[in-house]
Amino acid sequence: MTTTEMPAVRECTVTGCSYNHDGCHAYAITVGGSNGAADCDTFVSLNTQGGLDKVVAQVGACSRTDCVHNSSLECSAPGVRVGPGSGDHAANCLTYTKR
Secondary structure, eight states, X not given: OOGGGSXXXXXXXXXXXXXXXXXXXXXXXXXXXXXXXXXXXXXXXXXXXXXXXXXXXXXXXXXXTTBTTEETTEEOXXXXXXXXXXXXXXXXXXXXXXX
């Protein structure tokens, strides 16, 4: 899989993530999680802006094998949205759809 085939992070509305400042500035995110949540495992809560100078975030890997978009641990969605989670889940992949 090349970077042109990786789905883009189309939107991130998570406040408090060092990578999210006017869009996700991570090169790639990892989606993981447990107990029914599809967490953005790239979430970092620091008082420092991180990532690249431009918004190019993609989904690098996904361990949610129960998602309809997961194919061999790669995301096959055309793009993903990341938003706030609840409880211990600070950031969730809102595109996650259970099989």
